[in-house]
Amino acid sequence: MLTRTLAPLCALALSTVASAQEAPPVPVDTLKEVTRVLSSDEFEGRAPGTPGEEKTIAYLEEQFAAAGLEPGNNGSWVQEVPLVEIAAQNIAPLTIAGADYSFGDQWVGVTYREQDHVALDDSEIVFVGFGINAPERGWNDYAGVDMHGKTALILVNDADYAADTLEGTFNGRAMTYYGRWTYKFEEAARQGAAGAIIIHADFPAAYGWNVVESSWSGPQVYAARNDGGMSQTLVNGWVTHDVAEKIASAAGMDLAQMEQAATQPGFTAVPLGITASTSFDNDIRRFASANVVGVLPGSERPDEYVLHTAHWDHLGRCTPAPDGDDICNGAVDNATGTAALVALAKMHHEAGAPARSLAFVAVTAEESGLLGSEYYGANPVFPLSQTVGGVNMDALYVLGPARDVVAIGGGKSELDATLERAVAAQGRTITADPSPQAGYYYRSDHFSLAKRGVPMLYVKSGEDLFDGGFEAGEEGHADYTAHRYHGPKDEYDPNWDWSGVAQDVGLYYAIGRELAESADWPNWVEGDEFRATRDASCAAGEGC
Numbered sequence: 001m002l003t004r005t006l007a008p009l010c011a012l013a014l015s016t017v018a019s020a021q022e023a024p025p026v027p028v029d030t031l032k033e034v035t036r037v038l039s040s041d042e043f044e045g046r047a048p049g050t051p052g053e054e055k056t057i058a059y060l061e062e063q064f065a066a067a068g069l070e071p072g073n074n075g076s077w078v079q080e081v082p083l084v085e086i087a088a089q090n091i092a093p094l095t096i097a098g099a100d101y102s103f104g105d106q107w108v109g110v111t112y113r114e115q116d117h118v119a120l121d122d123s124e125i126v127f128v129g130f131g132i133n134a135p136e137r138g139w140n141d142y143a144g145v146d147m148h149g150k151t152a153l154i155l156v157n158d159a160d161y162a163a164d165t166l167e168g169t170f171n172g173r174a175m176t177y178y179g180r181w182t183y184k185f186e187e188a189a190r191q192g193a194a195g196a197i198i199i200h201a202d203f204p205a206a207y208g209w210n211v212v213e214s215s216w217s218g219p220q221v222y223a224a225r226n227d228g229g230m231s232q233t234l235v236n237g238w239v240t241h242d243v244a245e246k247i248a249s250a251a252g253m254d255l256a257q258m259e260q261a262a263t264q265p266g267f268t269a270v271p272l273g274i275t276a277s278t279s280f281d282n283d284i285r286r287f288a289s290a291n292v293v294g295v296l297p298g299s300e301r302p303d304e305y306v307l308h309t310a311h312w313d314h315l316g317r318c319t320p321a322p323d324g325d326d327i328c329n330g331a332v333d334n335a336t337g338t339a340a341l342v343a344l345a346k347m348h349h350e351a352g353a354p355a356r357s358l359a360f361v362a363v364t365a366e367e368s369g370l371l372g373s374e375y376y377g378a379n380p381v382f383p384l385s386q387t388v389g390g391v392n393m394d395a396l397y398v399l400g401p402a403r404d405v406v407a408i409g410g411g412k413s414e415l416d417a418t419l420e421r422a423v424a425a426q427g428r429t430i431t432a433d434p435s436p437q438a439g440y441y442y443r444s445d446h447f448s449l450a451k452r453g454v455p456m457l458y459v460k461s462g463e464d465l466f467d468g469g470f471e472a473g474e475e476g477h478a479d480y481t482a483h484r485y486h487g488p489k490d491e492y493d494p495n496w497d498w499s500g501v502a503q504d505v506g507l508y509y510a511i512g513r514e515l516a517e518s519a520d521w522p523n524w525v526e527g528d529e530f531r532a533t534r535d536a537s538c539a540a541g542e543g544c
Contacts, residue, residue, distance in 0.1 A: 026509075031339045045316035045330060046312060052316060079375075083224060083365060086110065088110060095278065106239065112236065118281075122277055123194045124274075125272045126145060127248075130179070131187055139170075150195075152196045158175060160172050175439030189233045194235070195234060199241060223374055291362065293361050298355050301357075303543075308360045309445050309449075310334055310392065310445070314367060331492045354513060377451070383541055388455075394458075401465070402461065404428055405428055406460040407460075408433050422507050450530055
């Protein structure tokens with residue numbers, strides 16, 4: 001990692017912002033200490049439902065109070081989040097047309113239903129293309145087919161992911177929510193399907209099969225549903241592309257031709273004339289986790305809220321490194337973002353209460369599928385129609401200062417103007433999402449608010465580093481992903497260069513402060529998938 005004297009660069013990062021916003025200095029010592037403590041072995045990787053969670057919650061309550069916040073949930077620091085863990089046992093192969101496909105290397109599958117035994121028996125397979133039903137875009141892959149009791153075979157991403165531009169029915173190369181696996185399983189359930197199986201491919205998924213296998217094997221944690229998950233499909237899963245080719249061949253079809261047909265408007269779902277079967281038992285554990293909620297009440301309009309989110313959880317104990325270390329400490333992911341919540345709270349408290357209230361929410365179970373933020377979105381502590389917008393912080397990179405920031409999901413909302421002003425004040429530039437096909441905007445906690453209409457920014461650390469430019473930035477990010485991300489070596493290093501993180505925290509401060517002092521209500525741009533939801537929310541409630 002780069003090393004550099006912090007003070008001059010922190011001053012550089014905040015000089016213009018300070019003059020315009022009277023920003024307090026970024027408390028770098030707080031960023032360091034909170035990150036160090038949360039990622040220490042004592043916290044055992046901060047997995048929900050473990051002693052590591054208990055220590056994390058107690059520590060964050062202490063830190064939020066010391067930063068000058070008040071308990072945000074009706075006098076309490078916590079919002080209880082009911083969770084259920086389902087661990088599959090005795091998993092049978094996936095049997096299709098007389099062929100058995102083995103769990104792990106050829107297919108993976110789980111259930112969202114809270115039941116002791118799951119059996120998918122001779123369920124007819126229907127190839128449903130990308131599994132999208134988007135009437136506002138004139139697209140319905142399920143048109144004319146009754147999916148009850150059947151299994152949907154689904155392509156990952158959306159229909160124009162291979163485009164060279166961002167133009168197309170589904171925004172061209174940029175993934176929309178319709179391309180995310182979460183949507184595909186949700187829509188299959190709405191269609192009445194018994195099973196939903198996604199065909200994996202590295203490029204459109206934006207990750208390899210190893211990520212699918214590790215993520216969908218072992219105990220799975222979900223937000224508890226009132227119906228015990230019975231409204232969901234019986235089995236959700238994935239198959240490798242090689243297995244999908246064999247399935248198509250068994251049906252007398254060619255997968256490449258099926259994939260091409262699915263990209264065209266007017267695609268019609270194709271019954272394959274073959275069936276799928278599998279079964280497994282479930283061990284079920286119910287427990288409660290918690291979001292930590294603090295608020296700095298506004299001085300003029302305290303019932304209007306600007307939201308800051310970051311997830312406090314990580315993976316707990318995980319596959320050991322060669323040296324035997326089995327604690328996934330999650331220092332960068334996401335002790336840094338959680339530390340930024342505390343640092344920002346201190347800065348805003350020092351600057352004095354703005355007109356609107358500032359809310360700080362450290363959410364749980366992001367690593368299990370955005371569960372804490374999803375629960376908050378469904379059960380908001382602060383009404384969504386009175387939530388102006390906000391910013392999410394997930395993994396702040398300690399690579400040194402950058403000339404840019406990366407805007408994930410840029411062009412979606414009127415918050416872009418706020419971001420542009422704050423970035424310009426720092427003398428930085430905005431780099432567009434380098435991997436729009438990966439759909440990163442739909443893969444962190446802000447999405448749980450965005451899909452319910454609340455405009456949210458997701459701004460990542462820059463890649464054009466002062467030392468080494470884009471090449472050094474890309475190399476640093478790739479090195480973290482390859483050697484530390486979701487592994488035991490994502491550990492705190494006292495030699496880290498925090499000046500880039502200080503830049504980013506200064507940027508988040510400027511964004512939050514402007515929104516909190518303003519009387520404006522930013523919305524999604526016309527035509528965005530979340531615009532109608534925001535408009536309906538504003539029409540139904542107070543605020544906006």
